[in-house]
Amino acid sequence: MNATRVSYGIQLPIQSQSTLYAEPWEAGAGPDDLVATARAADRAGFSYVASCDHVAIPRRLAPAMSTAWYDPVATLAYLAAATERVRLLSHVAVVGLRHPLLTAKQYATLDHLSGGRLLLGVGAGHVEEEFTALGVDFRHRGAVLDETIDALRAALGPEEFPEHHGKLYDFEGLGQLPRPAQERVPVWVGGSSPAAVRRAALKGDGWLPQGDPRDRLPQQIARIRRLREDAAIQGPFVYGAIAEPLYIGTPAWHVGRRTLTGSPEQLAESLRAYRAMGVDQIQVRFRSRGRSELIDQIAAFGADVGPHL
Structure with missing residues (x-):
């Protein structure tokens, strides 16, 4: 990655509506709002737009997580046709729930x-009922993900007839066209547990943290670097971060005490601290009361904050 600049992307609204971060207006939003947001990010120079992955939410978790989780493949394909350059990130796909050939x-x-705009973000998952319903071993989901990444490396490679022989999956002589446009699809591994960080270091092209505060990132990044050095793994690696909620300007409403507010220059100065830690890309989220306010925030970030990162 560029040694002096940090790129920025956005987890799209609407497509996932956990009570941890969804704004009230998203409950009544639809495809037009999703397209408008993605196009705004595309125009504003965002590196990627991201979509989450859950198949089904159990009743016990629905009050907190909601059951609104758009399918990432369908969502990102829909938005690919509506945008021009912004990359398409699954953040994250629970790939262990499905056969790697699928x-x-x-x-x-x-x-x-x-x-060639795909960024494949993968993670182990955390909802046991999803695994049970789909017939996948929840207790050993880490091992399932490890082999799934290996199988996907083969199945997303240049060969029309990919080959993989493992404990869980075994295939060869089965052709798949079309092939990816990219020679190597980047795989970013999500999660902040010790196992997830190790998996990112040894199997990924990048790391997508999950909830790490700023003061924890340097030690996580240092561990990944050490693991990669010890394993003699070379090549580019993308270190990510999820920034605090943002609101550019002085809000006329309560945006929450954790939200970073202020002038573009003030926000850029705060976010540049991530670059100093070794972060290559930050995922941002804006507080908003509706689609128009969100799009205004995205445009202001692209015009007045992004160039100073």
Whole structure:
């Protein structure tokens, strides 16, 4: 990654509506609002737009998580046709829930149709009922993900007839076209547990943290670097961060005590601290009361904050 600049992307609203971060207006929003937001990010120079992955939410978790989780492949494909340059990130796809050939077929097609804009973010998952309903071993989901990443590396590679021989999956002599447009689809590994950080270091092209505060990031980044050095793994690696909620300007409403507010220069100065830690890309989220306010925030960030990162 660029040694002096940090890129920025956005987890899209509407497509996932956990009470931890969804704004009230998202409950009544629809496809037009999603497209408008993605196009605004595209125009504003955002590196990527991201979509989450849950198949089904159990009743016990629905009050907190909600059951509004759009399918990431369908969502990102829909938005690929509505945008021009912004990359398309699954943050994160719980790829262990599906056979890797099925996952490869979906995401290879997405990459092919979008002209090589896919970023494949993967994670182990945390909702046991999803795994049980789909017949996947929840207790050993880490091991499942480890092999799934290996199988996906093969299935998303350049070969029309990919080959993988593992404990869980075994395939060869099965052709899949179209191939991805990218020679190597970037795989970013999500999660902040010790196992997830190790997986990112040894199997990923990047790391997507989950909830790490600023003061914890340096030690996590240092651990990844050490693991990669010890394993003699070379090549580019993208260190990510999720920034605090943002609101550019002086809000006329209560945006929450954790939200960073102020002038573009003040916000840029605060966010540059991530670069000093070794972060390559930050994921941002804006507080908003509706689509127009969100789009205004995205545009202001792209015009007045982004150039100073």
